[in-house]
Amino acid sequence: MSLSDRHPVRLRRSVLCVPTDNARALSKVASLSPDAVIYDLEDAVLPERKADAREALVRHLAEAAPGIERIVRINSLASGFGEADLEALSGCRFDAVLVPKVEGPRDILDIAEGMDEGDGLEDLRLWAMIETPRGVLNVAAIAETGRTRGGRLDCLIPGLNDLRKETGVAALAGRTYLVPWLMQILLAGRGSGLDVLDAVFNDIGDAEGFARECAAGREMGFDGKMLIHPQQIAPANAAFGPTVQDEAEALEIVAAFAHADNAGRSVIVHKGKMVEALHRDQAIACLAKVEAIRHKGTQP
Numbered sequence: 001m002s003l004s005d006r007h008p009v010r011l012r013r014s015v016l017c018v019p020t021d022n023a024r025a026l027s028k029v030a031s032l033s034p035d036a037v038i039y040d041l042e043d044a045v046l047p048e049r050k051a052d053a054r055e056a057l058v059r060h061l062a063e064a065a066p067g068i069e070r071i072v073r074i075n076s077l078a079s080g081f082g083e084a085d086l087e088a089l090s091g092c093r094f095d096a097v098l099v100p101k102v103e104g105p106r107d108i109l110d111i112a113e114g115m116d117e118g119d120g121l122e123d124l125r126l127w128a129m130i131e132t133p134r135g136v137l138n139v140a141a142i143a144e145t146g147r148t149r150g151g152r153l154d155c156l157i158p159g160l161n162d163l164r165k166e167t168g169v170a171a172l173a174g175r176t177y178l179v180p181w182l183m184q185i186l187l188a189g190r191g192s193g194l195d196v197l198d199a200v201f202n203d204i205g206d207a208e209g210f211a212r213e214c215a216a217g218r219e220m221g222f223d224g225k226m227l228i229h230p231q232q233i234a235p236a237n238a239a240f241g242p243t244v245q246d247e248a249e250a251l252e253i254v255a256a257f258a259h260a261d262n263a264g265r266s267v268i269v270h271k272g273k274m275v276e277a278l279h280r281d282q283a284i285a286c287l288a289k290v291e292a293i294r295h296k297g298t299q300p
Contacts, residue, residue, distance in 0.1 A: 010069065011035040011292050012035050012224040013223070013236055013237045014033075014035050014036070014224055014233045014236035015157075015197055016037050016228075017200070018038065019045060020040060020045060020054070020057040021046075021056065022044075023056065026039075029060075033068075034068060035296075037071065039060070039073065041074055043073075047081075050075070050081050051084075058089070061093060065093055069096070070093075071095060072098065073098035074089075074098070074099065075100070076099070086121065096126060097124055097125075098126075098128075098157070099126060099129065100159075101131055101135065101159075102128040103134040104142065105142055108152075109145060111126060112151075125152050126152040126154060127157060128142055128153060128155070129157050129159045130157070130185050132166055139184060139185050143156065143192040155197065156194055156197070160182075160199040163181065173209065175213075182198070186222065195223045197222060197224050198217035198226065201213050201225070201232070207231075210232060211239070214235060222240070224236060224240045225240065247287065251287065256268055256275065257277075
């Protein structure tokens with residue numbers, strides 16, 4: 001079984017976080033166009049509102065599913081709320097569980113084992129928030145849980161707000177002192193064939209700052225960005241999606257390898273440059289995303 005078998009190409013350019021105790025926010029989801037939604041039962045919900053938020057989410061998930069990936073951020077098992085979250089969700093239709101504050105492989109394996117033994121959660125994937133110093137230090141081992149046969153882990157997300165809080169790193173423009181940790185998380189994810197999303201941008205009113213951070217995230221290699229407001233969806237989709245030029249170049253590379261003169265070759269010369277089979281694989285993945293975006297645009 002290859003990594004691509006376990007982790008197929010999916011659109012995750014824009015992943016909107018929605019507080020589950022906000023009825024208006026829940027009702028708006030069907031009218032929005034992110035690639036995925038994270039329904040937050042954890043940080044966005046006060047302890048005294050956890051039960052009500054959980055019940056509201058169960059009702060929401062019972063409605064017709066939109067054409068987007070749906071993820072639920074549960075509370076940690078140590079909090080006393082996580083097990084109740086999983087129990088309540090056992091009969092619901094959604095795609096993945098986002099585990100908060102993951103610090104080691106056991107945090108993922110404990111959830112996965114509980115899913116294997118429970119009812120109604122057999123097909124769910126797992127996402128992991130890496131938002132503590134220990135989580136960053138152990139991120140390679142955490143990501144490795146997604147490489148095992150039947151491994152559920154599918155995606156990593158750095159939680160920079162918590163990391164800033166626990167380390168004292170300043171919230172500077174450009175995330176100067178956080179970039180090494182971001183790249184460490186990205187490298188660990190890629191080493192295990194996982195998607196990795198960029199962290200949230202907190203200043204909803206700073207559209208230019210958001211655009212700059214999206215551009216930087218794309219250049220760093222992230223698949224998309226976790227969002228906190230609907231107005232961030234369109235810019236994130238544009239920033240993390242293949243451009244017209246990306247599509248054209250990908251088509252040319254695939255066609256060049258398919259040409260009779262290049263049959264059986266793993267390295268060719270295209271437009272005066274050496275192009276390897278790995279570039280063809282990247283081109284095919286790019287075209288798969290283009291097709292997924294077009295398919296999404298035709299859905300009702």
